[in-house]
């Protein structure tokens with residue numbers, strides 16, 4: 001394993017008692033998920049799930065980038081003032097509760113006609129549509145700021161490829177189309193990247209302990225080639 005990945009894992013295990021790493025290929029319920037979800041790294045609670053063991057060990061540079069991003073989610077999840085899962089799944093879960101209340105009302109109040117009752121059963125599907133989510137966007141912006149910041153420290157800039165990748169991600173199906181306007185998403189990504197480039201030596205807001213640790217790891221291994229192992 002590359003020493004950078006190893007050290008970051010060590011730091012997270014030492015500081016977050018619930019932290020762990022899993023592989024989606026090992027668990028039956030991940031196989032039920034859409035392909036796109038199986039191929040991405042995901043944080044659930046304080047466990048970071050990577051797609052496959054082979055990919056994780058073979059491409060340690062990518063594993064490091066992904067791990068840093070997911071660790072921001074772990075840190076945010078551990079912060080008890082932020083109900084991470086509720087915030088991340090807004091507004092769908094709250095719309096779902098409203099939909100269920102509306103159905104309960106439609107089927108318990110005697111005077112509601114059948115032409116209202118039966119269509120009301122479709123309301124949960126309406127609630128789960130890909131509505132814009134400033135809450136999820138906020139949490140992903142924190143994590144992607146750290147991704148950009150790592151690239152800034154490793155390569156001296158936030159590359160156009162990285163900007164394109166993040167733009168695609170935040171407007172795409174991976175985050176359930178949390179931003180609808182591509183122009184707005186582009187402005188968000190460019191502002192994030194320009195800020196990271198302009199303040200490259202500053203720590204990302206709100207994730208200082210993790211940022212300092214990642215900086216220490218990067219500086220310690222500056223110039224070391226990324227190790228590949230099978």
Ligand SMILES: [Zn+2]
Pocket residue numbers: 069070073140143
């Ligand atoms: Zn994320």
